[in-house]
Amino acid sequence: MRKMFLFMMTSLDGYMEGKDHDLSWHHVDEEFNIFATKQLQEADTIVMGKNTYQLMESYWPTPQGMEDDPMVAAFMNTMPKVVVSHSLPEVQETAYWKNIQHIKDNVAEEIKKIKEGSGKAVIVLGSNNLCVTLLQENLLDEIRIMVNPVVIGEGTPLFSGLGKKPFTFRDTRKFSNGNMLLTYYPQ
Amino acid sequence: MRKMFLFMMTSLDGYMEGKDHDLSWHHVDEEFNIFATKQLQEADTIVMGKNTYQLMESYWPTPQGMEDDPMVAAFMNTMPKVVVSHSLPEVQETAYWKNIQHIKDNVAEEIKKIKEGSGKAVIVLGSNNLCVTLLQENLLDEIRIMVNPVVIGEGTPLFSGLGKKPFTFRDTRKFSNGNMLLTYYPQ
Numbered sequence: 001m002r003k004m005f006l007f008m009m010t011s012l013d014g015y016m017e018g019k020d021h022d023l024s025w026h027h028v029d030e031e032f033n034i035f036a037t038k039q040l041q042e043a044d045t046i047v048m049g050k051n052t053y054q055l056m057e058s059y060w061p062t063p064q065g066m067e068d069d070p071m072v073a074a075f076m077n078t079m080p081k082v083v084v085s086h087s088l089p090e091v092q093e094t095a096y097w098k099n100i101q102h103i104k105d106n107v108a109e110e111i112k113k114i115k116e117g118s119g120k121a122v123i124v125l126g127s128n129n130l131c132v133t134l135l136q137e138n139l140l141d142e143i144r145i146m147v148n149p150v151v152i153g154e155g156t157p158l159f160s161g162l163g164k165k166p167f168t169f170r171d172t173r174k175f176s177n178g179n180m181l182l183t184y185y186p187q
Numbered sequence: 188m189r190k191m192f193l194f195m196m197t198s199l200d201g202y203m204e205g206k207d208h209d210l211s212w213h214h215v216d217e218e219f220n221i222f223a224t225k226q227l228q229e230a231d232t233i234v235m236g237k238n239t240y241q242l243m244e245s246y247w248p249t250p251q252g253m254e255d256d257p258m259v260a261a262f263m264n265t266m267p268k269v270v271v272s273h274s275l276p277e278v279q280e281t282a283y284w285k286n287i288q289h290i291k292d293n294v295a296e297e298i299k300k301i302k303e304g305s306g307k308a309v310i311v312l313g314s315n316n317l318c319v320t321l322l323q324e325n326l327l328d329e330i331r332i333m334v335n336p337v338v339i340g341e342g343t344p345l346f347s348g349l350g351k352k353p354f355t356f357r358d359t360r361k362f363s364n365g366n367m368l369l370t371y372y373p374q
Contacts, residue, residue: 011201012332012369012371013346014200014344150351153347153351163338164212164340166338169336172361180367
C-alpha cells in the first residue's frame with residue numbers, strides 16, 4: 001500500500017483559503033520552492049480537487065509558471081495527476097500538461113485503487129472537500145500543514161465539514177520566512 | 188514600558204474556543220502546568236476578558252482547582268488580575284480570589300496605564316475580543332499560540348473580527364502531548 005499524504009497551507013487563524021479562494025497571503029520563496037520540489041520527489045502521483053486542479057492548470061503549464069520555477073513546473077506538468085470532481089468537464093491534456101486521471105464518482109474506491117498500485121507516495125495538494133472525504137475514509141496517512149504567519153480573518157477553515165478529529169503530532173520544520181510546517185498522523 | 192504578551196490555545200483548525208465556549212479539547216498535562224507556571228512567573232499582572240475571567244474565577248479558587256494544580260492555583264488566585272468587560276457586574280474579591288481590577292471603559296487608555304507602570308510583564312489569557320482591541324491598538328508585544336493536535340470543526344476563530352494582519356515569527360516549542368507553541372511578534 002502506498003503512503004498518501006496531504007500538503008496544505010493555512011493562515012495563523014486556520015483558514016486554508018481566503019474569501020473567493022484568495023491565496024495571495026501564501027508566503028512562497030526560494031526555500032519554499034526547494035522544499036516543494038523535494039516533497040514532490042517523494043511522490044509519483046498528485047491528487048487534487050477541482051479548485052486546486054484549476055489553479056495548477058492555469059499556472060504551471062504557462063510561460064509564467066515555467067519561468068518562475070522551472071523545477072516545480074517540470075514536476076507539476078509531467079507527473080501523473082488525479083483530479084477528483086463531479087462537476088469538472090472532461091480534462092484536457094496538452095503538450096505541457098500531461099498524465100491526468102479524472103475521478104468523478106466512487107471517490108474512496110478509486111483512491112484506494114491508486115494507493116494499492118505500486119510506486120512512490122501519493123501527494124494530495126490543498127482541496128478541502130477532498131481532504132474531508134479522505135480523512136473520513138481513513139485514506140490519508142499523514143497531513144503536512146504549513147502555517148503562514150498571517151491572520152486573514154475570513155475564508156474556508158482547514159478541514160471544514162469534517163467535525164471533530166484528533167491527530168498525533170509527528171514533526172515540525174521552521175522556514176526562514178516565518179512559515180511553520182506541522183506534520184501529523186490522523187488517529 | 189512593560190511587555191504585554193498573549194497566551195492562547197487554538198485547535199489545529201484555528202479555533203480559540205469551540206461552540207458554546209467549549210474548551211474540553213485542550214490538551215493539558217503536567218508538562219503544560221510546569222510551562223504555565225513558569226510563564227506566569229514572567230508576569231505580575233494577568234489581563235482577561237469576561238469569559239476567560241469567569242472561567243478562571245469558577246475554577247482556580249475552588250477546592251478542585253487548588254487540588255488539581257496547587258502551584259498554578261496559587262499564582263492565579265493571588266496575582267493582580269485585570270478583567271476587561273462592559274457587561275460584567277462588580278467583581279467580588281474573596282479570601283482565595285484577590286487583587287482584581289475591573290476595566291469597563293476606555294480600554295486602550297487603561298491598558299496603556301498598566302503597561303506604563305513598573306514591574307514584570309503583563310500576560311493576557313485567551314479572550315478573543317480583548318485581543319482584537321489590543322492588536323488594533325498596537326498594545327500586544329508578543330503572541331503565544333499553542334496549537335492543539337485536534338480539529339474541532341466549529342467555534343470562534345483566532346482573532347475573529349481583526350481582519351488581515353501579518354506577524355513576524357519568533358520561536359517554537361514542541362510539547363510531548365503533541366501541542367506546539369508558536370510565538371510571533373505583531374507587525
